[in-house]
Amino acid sequence: MSTVQRGILSHTEARSLGGRLTYWLIFAFLLALSLAFVFPFFYALTAGLKNSAEIYRPGLNLLPKVAQWKNYADAWQRFNMLGMFRNSFAVALGGVAGQLLISSLAAYSLARLKPVGGKLMLLIFLMSLAIPGIAYIIPLYITLVRLPILNISLLNNYWGLWLPYSVSAFAILMLKNFFEQIPQDIYDAAAVDGASPLRIFFTITLPLSRSILLILAMLSFVGLWKDFMLPLLVLREASLQPITVRLYTLVQNFPQNLQLAAAFMAMVPPLIVAFLMQRYMKGGMLLGSVKG
Amino acid sequence: MRSSTIPSAKAPAIKRRRIRWREQIPAWLFLLPALVVFAYFVWYPMLVAIGYSFQHVSLVGESTWVGLSNYQRMLADPLFVTAWQNIFNYTLLSLVFGFFVPVLLALMINEMRRATPFFQLVYYLPTLIPVTIALLVWRQIYAPEGGLLNSLLQMVSLPPQLWLQNPALAKFAIVIIMTWAGAGGTVLIYLAALQDIPMELYEAAELDGFGPWQRVRYIAIPNLASKMQVLLVLQIIAVVQVFAEPMLLTEGGPANSTLTPVLASYRIAFLQNDFGLASAWSITLLVVLSIFSIIHVWASNRNS
Numbered sequence: 001m002s003t004v005q006r007g008i009l010s011h012t013e014a015r016s017l018g019g020r021l022t023y024w025l026i027f028a029f030l031l032a033l034s035l036a037f038v039f040p041f042f043y044a045l046t047a048g049l050k051n052s053a054e055i056y057r058p059g060l061n062l063l064p065k066v067a068q069w070k071n072y073a074d075a076w077q078r079f080n081m082l083g084m085f086r087n088s089f090a091v092a093l094g095g096v097a098g099q100l101l102i103s104s105l106a107a108y109s110l111a112r113l114k115p116v117g118g119k120l121m122l123l124i125f126l127m128s129l130a131i132p133g134i135a136y137i138i139p140l141y142i143t144l145v146r147l148p149i150l151n152i153s154l155l156n157n158y159w160g161l162w163l164p165y166s167v168s169a170f171a172i173l174m175l176k177n178f179f180e181q182i183p184q185d186i187y188d189a190a191a192v193d194g195a196s197p198l199r200i201f202f203t204i205t206l207p208l209s210r211s212i213l214l215i216l217a218m219l220s221f222v223g224l225w226k227d228f229m230l231p232l233l234v235l236r237e238a239s240l241q242p243i244t245v246r247l248y249t250l251v252q253n254f255p256q257n258l259q260l261a262a263a264f265m266a267m268v269p270p271l272i273v274a275f276l277m278q279r280y281m282k283g284g285m286l287l288g289s290v291k292g
Numbered sequence: 293m294r295s296s297t298i299p300s301a302k303a304p305a306i307k308r309r310r311i312r313w314r315e316q317i318p319a320w321l322f323l324l325p326a327l328v329v330f331a332y333f334v335w336y337p338m339l340v341a342i343g344y345s346f347q348h349v350s351l352v353g354e355s356t357w358v359g360l361s362n363y364q365r366m367l368a369d370p371l372f373v374t375a376w377q378n379i380f381n382y383t384l385l386s387l388v389f390g391f392f393v394p395v396l397l398a399l400m401i402n403e404m405r406r407a408t409p410f411f412q413l414v415y416y417l418p419t420l421i422p423v424t425i426a427l428l429v430w431r432q433i434y435a436p437e438g439g440l441l442n443s444l445l446q447m448v449s450l451p452p453q454l455w456l457q458n459p460a461l462a463k464f465a466i467v468i469i470m471t472w473a474g475a476g477g478t479v480l481i482y483l484a485a486l487q488d489i490p491m492e493l494y495e496a497a498e499l500d501g502f503g504p505w506q507r508v509r510y511i512a513i514p515n516l517a518s519k520m521q522v523l524l525v526l527q528i529i530a531v532v533q534v535f536a537e538p539m540l541l542t543e544g545g546p547a548n549s550t551l552t553p554v555l556a557s558y559r560i561a562f563l564q565n566d567f568g569l570a571s572a573w574s575i576t577l578l579v580v581l582s583i584f585s586i587i588h589v590w591a592s593n594r595n596s
Contacts, residue, residue, distance in 0.1 A: 006491055006494070007402050007403040007404075007405065008399075008402070008403060008494060008504055008507050008508055008511075008512055009403060009504055010494065010495070010498060013504065014405075022403075023403065023404075026400045026403055026404070027404060027407065029400065030397070030400055030401065030404065030407075030411050033397075034411060034414040034415060037414060037415055037417070037418060037472065037476070038414060038417060040418070040426065040429045040430065040433065040472070041417070043429060043432070043433065043440065044428075044429045047432065055438070056437075056438050057438065098329075101325070102325045102326050102329060103326065105322045105323070105325055105326065106322065106323050106325070106326035106327075108322055109318075109319050109320070109322035109323040110323070113315065113318055113319035113322060114319065115316060115319035115320050115323060116316060118319070118323075121323065121327075124330075124335075125326070125330060128330070128334045130582065130585040130586070130588075130589060131338065131578065131581070131582060131585065132529065132533060132577075132581050132585075134533050134535070134554055134574075134577065134581075135338075135341065135574050135575070135577050135578035135581060136334075136337040136338045136340075136341040136574065136578070137337075137574070138341065138344070138557070138561050138567055138570050138571055138574055139336075139337035139338075139340035139341045139344060139571070140333060140337040141561075142337075142340070142349075142351065142567065143332060143333065143336060143337050143340070145351065147332065148332075148336065163329055163332070163333060164329070164333040166325075166329045167329050167330055167333050167334055172326065196318075197318045197322070198318075201322070222420055225422065226420075226421075226422040226423065228422065228423060228424055228536050229535065229536070233562070243422070243425070244422040244423075244424045244425065245424070247424065247425065247428070248424040248425075248427065248428060248540055251428065256432060259428055259432075260428065260429065260432060262428075263425050263428040263429050266422070266425040267421050267425055270420040270421060270422075271417065271420065273420070274413070274416070274417065274420050278413060
């Protein structure tokens with residue numbers, strides 16, 4: 001059994017009366033505050049179970065008298081939640097796939113194939129980290145309305161999100177650093193066998209990088225799932241919109257209990273991802289903290 | 293065999309002169325997709341943004357150069373001052389209410405031994421929720437009648453408040469949402485920094501007679517300082533870009549008290565179709581954000 005790391009208080013101090021008192025005081029405080037943090041989830045769940053009279057009744061009646069599970073079925077059907085989830089998944093998964101493919105190809109080139117001027121290229125890629133996308137979202141929108149040279153419009157088209165989402169200097173940097181740490185011997189052996197760069201990339205580099213690819217995929221999935229501004233601009237057709245864009249406007253004319261039932265259901269998928277990926281979450285967050 | 297095919301790393305001068313073009317081609321082919329998406333969706337729009345700010349932009353016809361007139365119109369608009377004043381207040385509020393919360397939480401969670409992972413997860417959950425979904429719930433919490441906050445106030449016999457309809461409270465209400473949505477991620481970063489502190493430091497301090505508070509003051513906080521500096525700048529950068537909360541929750545009101553530069557430029561561009569004027573706003577944002585970005589890069593380099 002692993003021993004628990006000590007904190008600022010030593011084990012001896014923690015076991016003393018004062019230490020225990022402090023511990024339980026802090027514990028109680030953190031517990032109370034964490035209840036406040038998860039309260040909106042709880043509130044959405046229970047308010048979504050109320051009937052239409054209860055939801056407007058003043059006073060602090062947190063729990064419904066009789067849970068109206070029907071609200072959830074109603075909201076699911078009336079708002080076509082399934083369709084919205086499907087759109088969100090399509091948008092986020094396509095973006096993640098594009099980002100990982102394009103970034104890992106570029107990172108492999110910079111780390112292993114060493115093009116002339118590669119260092120400068122990396123610097124130019126990284127420049128985009130310092131400039132928030134919001135500053136050029138208007139010309140980006142106009143670019144998507146009519147792509148220069150190709151003269152095609154990506155409005156109301158998932159490619160209009162997948163392609164801009166594929167841009168990630170952060171992923172390029174992280175993958176480049178990772179690829180550089182893969183021992184040269186492995187590459188030498190493959191080169192002796194006469195494997196092409198593309199073959200080495202797909203059969204050696206990518207399989208060896210599963211862990212970092214998974215973390216990057218998770219980070220960008222959560223980020224893209226949450227994105228609001230770009231899908232709002234690109235997808236004008238309601239049937240294509242992801243849940244972040246569609247739900248808020250859609251529910252305005254429906255009773256509050258249905259709204260909150262829908263909101264709660266919309267909160268579930270990211271939470272499932274979080275629980276599944278808990279092990280990687282921290283590594284991912286720390287990686288994310290480097291992002292500028 | 294090796295030495296004949298692979299140029300020696302010890303002779304970089306020779307290596308540089310003899311570029312092996314056959315290897316350059318795959319190298320650039322691998323780079324090509326990234327170059328294309330960056331060119332289309334980052335570099336080109338960035339340059340265009342600067343150009344647009346000096347143009348009268350028309351989506352159908354020809355755009356015409358209008359010199360500085362977009363900037364003059366922007367500065368003449370009373371909303372310009374309002375929006376930036378609001379951002380200044382948002383930032384102050386979010387620093388007062390949001391900046392130290394994660395530091396304190398991390399210090400406390402770090403002491404929780406076996407319960408640490410639990411708290412870590414719970415505080416992190418809100419960061420995963422898309423803002424528009426969270427706002428559906430928060431709107432009900434802040435609702436003037438039957439809203440949760442006012443019901444709470446009623447229980448302790450305090451007058452109900454118009455949280456989102458009162459200019460004095462609306463910004464504060466939004467900052468609370470932002471803190472809720474962001475604190476958990478920051479807590480993880482501080483926690484990791486705390487766990488990186490070698491235990492020997494605390495043990496040595498104990499031997500020197502440092503009490504728990506002194507250990508926090510002289511060991512934990514100084515070890516967090518560099519992270520705090522970086523996250524301070526990141527928080528400012530994030531707050532300056534606030535958009536969805538005022539757009540959906542308050543529509544910039546009441547009396548423009550929650551209007552932000554991003555929201556204003558969004559309206560000018562997509563409701564008034566004045567892309568030139570909106571670009572002048574964007575360039576202003578770009579300049580402000582770049583200043584903080586440069587500070588951020590400088591701070592993180594200095595600390596690493």
